Amino acid sequence: MQQSGFNDKWREQETEISCSLPIEFSMQQTLFYLTRSINECLHRVQDGRVYKLILIDNEPILIEVAVSEDHRLNIKFINCKPSHQTRVQTALYVWDWFDLETDLTQFYQLAEADPILHKLVKSHYGLRITGIPDLFEALCWAIMGQQINLAFAYSLKKRFVESFGAGLEWEGNQYWLFPTTAQIASLAVEDLTKLQLTGKKAEYIIDLAKLIERGELSKQQLLAMGDFKEAEKAMVSIRGIGPWTANYVMMRCLRDKAAFPLEDVGLHNALKKQLQLEQKPTLAEIRKHAMGWAQWEAYATFYLWKSLD
Numbered sequence: 616m617q618q619s620g621f622n623d624k625w626r627e628q629e630t631e632i633s634c635s636l637p638i639e640f641s642m643q644q645t646l647f648y649l650t651r652s653i654n655e656c657l658h659r660v661q662d663g664r665v666y667k668l669i670l671i672d673n674e675p676i677l678i679e680v681a682v683s684e685d686h687r688l689n690i691k692f693i694n695c696k697p698s699h700q701t702r703v704q705t706a707l708y709v710w711d712w713f714d715l716e717t718d719l720t721q722f723y724q725l726a727e728a729d730p731i732l733h734k735l736v737k738s739h740y741g742l743r744i745t746g747i748p749d750l751f752e753a754l755c756w757a758i759m760g761q762q763i764n765l766a767f768a769y770s771l772k773k774r775f776v777e778s779f780g781a782g783l784e785w786e787g788n789q790y791w792l793f794p795t796t797a798q799i800a801s802l803a804v805e806d807l808t809k810l811q812l813t814g815k816k817a818e819y820i821i822d823l824a825k826l827i828e829r830g831e832l833s834k835q836q837l838l839a840m841g842d843f844k845e846a847e848k849a850m851v852s853i854r855g856i857g858p859w860t861a862n863y864v865m866m867r868c869l870r871d872k873a874a875f876p877l878e879d880v881g882l883h884n885a886l887k888k889q890l891q892l893e894q895k896p897t898l899a900e901i902r903k904h905a906m907g908w909a910q911w912e913a914y915a916t917f918y919l920w921k922s923l924d
Contacts, residue, residue: 649864664679666693674701678691678709688715731890744867749868751824754864805851820855837869843909858877877898878898881919882922
């Protein structure tokens with residue numbers, strides 16, 4: 616959603632903003648995804664609502680996100696009475712976070728005819744790729760998750776955020792912002808290895824923070840390339856970012872529907888489960904199965920990941 620179309624979609628009040636949702640959106644599926652780890656520290660889910668601290672114009676804004684019975688997305692501002700511009704920026708953030716701009720009609724049409732996906736889209740109808748709008752956060756999360764299980768990755772992220780991120784306590788609950796590039800660029804490798812990050816991952820994350828701080832890498836620059844293959848090439852040229860990491864970030868941050876983390880272990884396990892195989896499929900076999908997912912590989916992957924829950 617571009618800011619120019621903001622007023623066509625949203626209704627504003629002093630401390631609340633709302634809009635109609637696409638039919639193909641399920642808050643229930645979204646909440647299932649958001650609660651997949653007890654160590655998640657960047658949002659809190661309670662009574663069908665999501666609470667999250669975000670940074671708008673250098674101000675921490677605590678929001679409550681819920682869906683009403685008439686299928687409207689409602690965002691409440693908990694700790695402030697925001698300006699119009701803050702309401703706009705918050706709405707844009709949530710719209711991106713939940714990937715509400717994507718029209719899923721074509722994906723559901725191809726999935727209906729696909730022997731692997733057709734059951735998954737029925738079971739998880741309305742699931743969208745819950746994103747990571749901030750490039751540095753997306754890259755850090757992908758790097759932390761390299762070659763380790765998901766549970767340990769969440770533990771690493773929790774330590775990282777609570778050690779270096781800004782926090783806000785509100786009504787007995789603690790909310791966190793992901794650390795900024797300025798905060799991380801000034802650290803030494805030892806500051807991160809004591810959290811149980813490997814020395815290499817610590818180096819990669821600090822180097823990335825410095826790169827972004829110097830203005831040599833940004834989400835806007837990658838999107839401005841126009842061609843996601845060029846964006847992938849630019850990311851892979853950075854130390855610590857391989858094809859898997861680049862495609863994961865393209866999928867969850869840059870919103871490339873054709874992003875395909877081909878070497879992802881979760882993808883392999885999901886296909887093994889769905890195809891009832893004794894062994895994980897080879898990369899060649901995965902490519903063959905994915906021929907029918909053209910331009911929607913990211914969504915196919917996300918639904919296959921969901922099938923492992």
